[in-house]
Amino acid sequence: MFDWNDLVFFLELARQGRLAPVARRLKVDHTTVSRRIAELEKDLAVKLFDRNRDGFVLTERGHRLFDIAERIEQEASAVEPAMGADNATAAGRVRVVTMEGIGAFFLAERFAELAVQSPGITVELVTERHIISLTKREADIFISFVHPTGAKLEVKKLGSFRLALYASRGYLDQRGEPRDRDELAAHTFVDYVEDLIAIQPVHWLLDVVDPTNVAFRSSSMHAQQQAIAAGAGIGLLPLFSAKTNPRLIPVLPDQVKVYRDVFHSVHEDLQFLARVRTVSRHLSSIFELDNAYLNEF
Template sequence: MFNWNDLIYFLELARQSRLMPAARRLKVDHTTVSRRIAELEKDLSVKLFDRKPDGFVLTEQGHRLFAIAERIEQEAGEIHESIRAAPSAPTGRVRVASMEGIGAFFLAERFAELSEKEPGIVVELVTERHLINLTKREADISISFVPPTGQRLVVRKMGQFRLALYAAPDYIRRRGLPGAVAELPAHAFVDYVEDLVAIQPVHWLLDVLDPSNVAFRSTSMHAQQNAIAGGAGIGLLPLFSAKSNPRLIPVLADEVVVMRDVYVSVHEDLEFMGRVKAVMRHLTEIFRRDAAFLNEL
């Protein structure tokens, strides 16, 4: 019979992928984590991790155990909620995955509000160019511009945001301000690196035109915005980020209107956990409250 406590070490290593980060979260030495995993594998007579240069990767049997261990963790966490005499505030870590732009320019500041309301919850905001896999528990909640697919996912359209063309005064002095959409091909643009676009709806400039004259490309929306503000060219930016820089001037605002939906997803095994529910409520609130900020110039 295996030691139930070894599941705690197994879950943390599966989530962190490396011994040292897992050991820091568990407040033990990394050799303890290694030893407990080895004992668990021995007791179960299975290999749970493949040791790779970039960390520990779950095997097929490891993924099966991970799903079971998370259910056990969830049930254990609900014991106190079910039998306590008085309600208590949700606590724990919630990992939220999003794209870089909306994470940095919109979500980060608003998660600071959540920390005031729910001080026991620690949000870990992970920004990636690709969609995080919730089925593999790479995050607890995903915020994306396309509805993700996967087994047992709860996906909700949370809201939408607008994008507009912007340019800087330096660029306008040099090249002039286009007076119509038909004049755009004559201008220089800032755009994404085409072959590194992981999610096609993020390559939003293609909703307006496929520019033949690109002065600057980047995989980072933040870098693109700074390049536009520096006068490199015209670019398409979400209002939630462009509003943060007074050097950005809208271009053809009445003629060019690009919209993107925002989807929030959670695995159904986590949907009713107290800390996850609290973060989901907060996301629902901010997207409803800040709809005008997201959609109006």
């Protein structure tokens, strides 16, 4: 019979992929982690991990055990709340994956509020340019601009945000301010690197104009915003990011209105974990409370 406590080490190694971060999280020596995994494999008579230069990767049977172990973890986390324990608090790591712009300019600051409210939870905010797989456990929560598809996903719309055209005062003084959308064709733009766009709705400038004169391209929305503020050209930016830089001047704000929906996704096997549920509630709350900030000048 295997030791139930070994599942804790197994889950952490499956999520982290390396011994050192697991050892730090569980406050043990890395040799202890290695030994507990070896004992679990011996007791179950199966190989749970393959090891390569990138770390530990689950085998097919490891994936089977991961699904079972997560269900056990989920049930265990529900014991204290079900018993009405007053001291039951959510704790642990929650990995949230989203796009760079909304992660850096909007979510990061608001996760600081969660750190005060729920000090036992550690949020890991990861930014990606592509759609990730919750089914493959690449994250606990995915915040995206498209409605994800996949088996056993719980998806809900959190809200929306507005984008607008911006330029610097220097650029507008030099090139003149367009009076309508037709005059945009004569201007210079800042845009994404086309062949590096993994999620098409992020190429939002095409909702307004297909520019023929692009002075600067970047796969980073932050870099684009900096270039626009420095006078490189006109660009389309979310209000939540543009508001952080006073050098940015709205262009045709009454004529150009672009919106994107924001979706929250979580695998159904994780949605009732106390730590995941706490972070999900916080995300819903901030999108509701900050709706005006996201959509109005």
